[in-house]
Amino acid sequence: MTWARHRLRTGDDFRRVTRTGTRSARSHVVVHLALSPERGPEPRVGFVVSKKTGNAVVRNRVARRLREIFRARLARLPDGADVVMRALPGIDQVPFAQLEGEVGSALDSAAAKLARRREARRERPEREDR
Template sequence: MRSARSHVVVHLALLPEAPEGPRVGFVVSKKVGNSVVRHRVTRRLREIIRPRLSLLPSGSTCIVRALPGIDDVPFAQLTEQVDSAVRAAATKLCGARAVR
């Protein structure tokens, strides 16, 4: 399932034979900025996601993709965007699982 906000896109999937806990990966392309900027964005996203791991279904894989302009967003606003996108993707995923 996919959920997008103005500066982040969250992809969430349940994979067969996945480990018990959720896995999270980050995609920060060169369009976001140079190496220093990309690493700073990755560190910010990691700190935002860490307390939200409990929101992710067990055995899920989550990819957080940063969009250009994310480095200019204040931390509080970025936290709201990531939180909203993770909740929406998790809700879609759980709803899709219930239908199958």
């Protein structure tokens, strides 16, 4: 599988997802999830690993671990999903299995919040222009 088609690339995309999407945090990760169905069915993922996490070697290792965790979850994301995963300091000390659990839990929580938000919008009656 090629990872390139599943990457968020631009700062505008990252900003849109973090500002308009749902947010779910765990001890070492924060997940932002937004839908962009007009863009196409392929889910896209972006990672934010700041210098607070560690030096370049540590940041790259963290990004590789997160990418591997997401690889198995891409098929379960809804069509047009965009995800931004932010790593928090201390993530490099977390065992892989625990990190998988945190990412899965945060992603499930964000997806549930997004579904509730979409359902609330459907139930809300259309406003009439005055």
